[in-house]
Amino acid sequence: MSFTFTDDQRQLADSVARYLADKYGFDARNRIRNGEGGWSREVWAEFADLGWLALPIAEEHGGLGGSTVDLALMMEAFGKALVVEPFIATIVLGAETVARADPARATEMLPSVAAGEHLLALAHSEPTSRYDLDRVATMATESDEGWILDGSKAVVLHGDCADTLIVSARTGGRDDEREGVSLFVVPGDAEGLKKRAYPTIDGMRGADIELDGVRVGSDALLGPLGGAVEIVEAVVDRACVALAAEAVGAMAATVDLTTEYLKTRTQFGKPLGSFQVLQHRAVEMLSETQFAHALCYRTAGLMDTSSGIERARAASAVKAEVGRAGKTVGEEAIQLHGGMGMTDEMAVGHYFKRLRLIDVTFGNAGHHLSRFVQLG
Amino acid sequence: MDVVLSPEEEAFRQEVRDFLKDRLPADIAEKTDSGFRISKDDHVRWQKILHEKGWIAPNWPVEHGGPGWTPMQKHIFDEECALAGAPMVIPFGVAMVAPVIMKFGNDAQKARFLPRILSSDDWWCQGYSEPGSGSDLASLRTKAVPDGDHYVVNGQKTWTTLAQHADWMFTLVRTSDTGKRQEGITFLLIDMKSPGISVHPITTLDGSAEINSVFLEDVRVPVENRIGEEGKGWTYAKYLLGHERTTIAAVGRSKAQLRKLKGIAKVELSGGRPIIEDPDYARRLAQIEIDLLSLESLVLRTLYAESEGRPVGAEPSFLKIKGTQIQQGLTDLLMEAIGPYAAPYQPEAFREEGWNQEPVGPDYGPALAPLYFNWRKASIYGGSNEIQKNILAKMVLGL
Numbered sequence: 081m082s083f084t085f086t087d088d089q090r091q092l093a094d095s096v097a098r099y100l101a102d103k104y105g106f107d108a109r110n111r112i113r114n115g116e117g118g119w120s121r122e123v124w125a126e127f128a129d130l131g132w133l134a135l136p137i138a139e140e141h142g143g144l145g146g147s148t149v150d151l152a153l154m155m156e157a158f159g160k161a162l163v164v165e166p167f168i169a170t171i172v173l174g175a176e177t178v179a180r181a182d183p184a185r186a187t188e189m190l191p192s193v194a195a196g197e198h199l200l201a202l203a204h205s206e207p208t209s210r211y212d213l214d215r216v217a218t219m220a221t222e223s224d225e226g227w228i229l230d231g232s233k234a235v236v237l238h239g240d241c242a243d244t245l246i247v248s249a250r251t252g253g254r255d256d257e258r259e260g261v262s263l264f265v266v267p268g269d270a271e272g273l274k275k276r277a278y279p280t281i282d283g284m285r286g287a288d289i290e291l292d293g294v295r296v297g298s299d300a301l302l303g304p305l306g307g308a309v310e311i312v313e314a315v316v317d318r319a320c321v322a323l324a325a326e327a328v329g330a331m332a333a334t335v336d337l338t339t340e341y342l343k344t345r346t347q348f349g350k351p352l353g354s355f356q357v358l359q360h361r362a363v364e365m366l367s368e369t370q371f372a373h374a375l376c377y378r379t380a381g382l383m384d385t386s387s388g389i390e391r392a393r394a395a396s397a398v399k400a401e402v403g404r405a406g407k408t409v410g411e412e413a414i415q416l417h418g419g420m421g422m423t424d425e426m427a428v429g430h431y432f433k434r435l436r437l438i439d440v441t442f443g444n445a446g447h448h449l450s451r452f453v454q455l456g
Numbered sequence: 457m458d459v460v461l462s463p464e465e466e467a468f469r470q471e472v473r474d475f476l477k478d479r480l481p482a483d484i485a486e487k488t489d490s491g492f493r494i495s496k497d498d499h500v501r502w503q504k505i506l507h508e509k510g511w512i513a514p515n516w517p518v519e520h521g522g523p524g525w526t527p528m529q530k531h532i533f534d535e536e537c538a539l540a541g542a543p544m545v546i547p548f549g550v551a552m553v554a555p556v557i558m559k560f561g562n563d564a565q566k567a568r569f570l571p572r573i574l575s576s577d578d579w580w581c582q583g584y585s586e587p588g589s590g591s592d593l594a595s596l597r598t599k600a601v602p603d604g605d606h607y608v609v610n611g612q613k614t615w616t617t618l619a620q621h622a623d624w625m626f627t628l629v630r631t632s633d634t635g636k637r638q639e640g641i642t643f644l645l646i647d648m649k650s651p652g653i654s655v656h657p658i659t660t661l662d663g664s665a666e667i668n669s670v671f672l673e674d675v676r677v678p679v680e681n682r683i684g685e686e687g688k689g690w691t692y693a694k695y696l697l698g699h700e701r702t703t704i705a706a707v708g709r710s711k712a713q714l715r716k717l718k719g720i721a722k723v724e725l726s727g728g729r730p731i732i733e734d735p736d737y738a739r740r741l742a743q744i745e746i747d748l749l750s751l752e753s754l755v756l757r758t759l760y761a762e763s764e765g766r767p768v769g770a771e772p773s774f775l776k777i778k779g780t781q782i783q784q785g786l787t788d789l790l791m792e793a794i795g796p797y798a799a800p801y802q803p804e805a806f807r808e809e810g811w812n813q814e815p816v817g818p819d820y821g822p823a824l825a826p827l828y829f830n831w832r833k834a835s836i837y838g839g840s841n842e843i844q845k846n847i848l849a850k851m852v853l854g855l
Contacts, residue, residue: 359849381459
């Protein structure tokens with residue numbers, strides 16, 4: 081065992097952190113999220129140039145073949161900077177789904193994704209499925225030319241801007257059956273596809289999507305017929321680790337901001353940080369962050385070699401942990417900032433919102449605790 | 457980042473497992489497993505077996521009789537011992553006073569004390585806390601006054617764990633009342649057979665008698681039993697505290713306890729079903745299991761920092777707080793698992809010498825409520841969890 085980062089990994093983390101410190105400060109980030117589309121195509125192109133979009137993609141699919149630990153290091157830095165670009169939607173979810181479902185298609189599709197020229201989104205969850213990955217009601221009906229898709233997809237991350245949507249739909253089975261769900265490659269501007277786009281409360285973008293008789297060719301089927309749930313589960317397990325790393329970054333930044341505030345804000349003639357009741361609460365926040373960090377990287381280290389229940393249980397453990405810890409750290413940070421914590425102008429509230437939204441993405445702490453129990 | 461054991465580490469684990477299977481006395485393992493108190497004889501018997509193998513002192517340098525293990529090997533060893541039901545090695549000699557003697561003692565002290573610690577021929581206890589000095593240890597008042605080539609010691613030590621078995625006690629005593637109070641403290645080794653020492657048990661709320669008051673009345677201690685310089689005792693004591701690094705987390709012990717808990721929760725019924733299937737109970741159990749995974753992850757990270765020679769920093773304080781919360785959470789779930797059978801008080805059912813009658817309720821029952829009550833100590837001893845937070849606020853956050 082070697083619970084430590086390689087030199088390459090340290091360099092990667094340093095270079096991402098340096099770039100973001102330089103180009104993606106809190107003010108710059110706010111300009112970007114308030115600008116057209118809610119994120120920056122210029123920044124995205126730079127991510128591509130720096131090789132960050134290619135890093136998690138396999139070499140045979142035009143990427144750099146980075147590990148989950150590499151991905152986590154990037155996500156941690158993104159969490160510290162509150163990056164709003166569609167990295168999770170396109171790379172962590174979209175590219176990974178294509179790669180797992182259909183390696184041949186990935187060789188075709190992913191080089192342009194790695195180059196930053198093509199955006200993806202995973203349209204899987206539905207208005208009543210909440211966090212159940214096997215609950216899919218959207219229907220795919222076979223036609224002469226291919227497939228006709230009908231149904232609704234809920235809170236599709238960066239579904240508003242995706243050039244291509246990966247849509248899950250039933251080709252067989254009941255609404256809550258594991259078997260019978262298939263994946264389809266659907267152009268973002270397909271006829272019959274209605275997007276209701278919105279900003280999310282944490283500064284990202286999302287869309288609810290209606291599929292009303294969307295016709296796609298027979299080549300739109302991605303991966304094995306009826307075998308999508310297993311693929312999506314694997315993608316989401318890894319995404320949980322990526323989100324955990326992002327949360328760990330956001331938690332660390334939140335602790336730093338709070339500590340700084342406690343040192344500088346004075347009341348009763350002394351810095352807030354001199355009050356023991358506040359010191360202990362700040363230490364709790366730091367402790368949550370330390371343990372979440374250690375668990376996150378240990379899980380990331382396991383992801384590339386484990387599968388099945390082992391992988392699922394590890395992913396649920398870390399997602400449950402950062403969901404709970406992130407909420408605690410965020411809520412405490414607002415309280416320790418007092419009235420200032422309630423203002424939009426302070427960064428701390430933005431970290432808090434991201435932490436809470438990470439929790440409700442792909443299963444909150446309660447959901448993953450239950451899953452951890454069931455898999456036990 | 458490589459988070460699984462290497463083939464060499466796996467081989468070491470197997471070697472430890474084989475040794476334990478071969479040499480850990482079955483009667484001792486059974487006592488540990490069923491929550492019986494372990495007698496002095498049992499402790500010493502097991503520790504002598506470890507000594508014979510050369511494994512009694514994982515933290516000692518090789519020249520003094522340590523096995524020369526990496527931090528990871530020590531961790532594996534601790535975990536395997538706990539899972540096999542080996543009693544904890546009593547830390548006061550081998551893990552606590554010995555490093556201080558090695559670092560600050562003179563050659564005569566090393567020659568006199570270290571071999572008998574290694575062989576478990578001397579049983580040590582720790583004389584730090586006093587009735588008026590708990591978290592504020594530097595306020596201690598037990599006085600040592602020089603008299604020729606002796607100190608005359610008067611005062612009272614308290615919470616002295618297993619002092620009733622002890623041959624020796626390492627103590628902090630006051631040799632000066634002027635200047636900074638930390639600078640008036642001296643580190644003395646006291647023979648427990650000295651005239652003027654009396655040991656009185658303190659019964660704890662679970663009914664056990666593992667801690668004591670130690671009274672010192674005109675106890676004559678040869679100056680040659682002083683460690684280092686007069687007035688430097690506080691520095692030596694701090695070195696000792698920094699020495700217990702990752703073992704404080706007790707990951708192996710909690711893993712063994714978790715395994716035991718799951719076994720009990722599978723047979724105890726609630727609503728006609730095993731309580732482990734009760735959603736509320738199962739989720740609390742799962743939360744502790746995840747906490748334990750987090751704890752183990754930070755322990756592993758710390759072990760690597762240590763093996764790479766990087767400073768460990770404040771991690772032990774994080775580990776102490778989280779580790780004790782987990783230990784207490786496990787004892788809570790253990791007590792709850794037996795429901796109303798937490799009530800019958802049957803200390804004879806788990807006393808050192810054994811008991812050949814049927815207990816009221818399940819066999820594993822009588823020890824569980826006392827365990828829960830006893831284990832509240834964990835967040836108080838070794839620097840209370842609040843003191844750990846003070847340390848972290850100062851050292852890490854700079855508050």
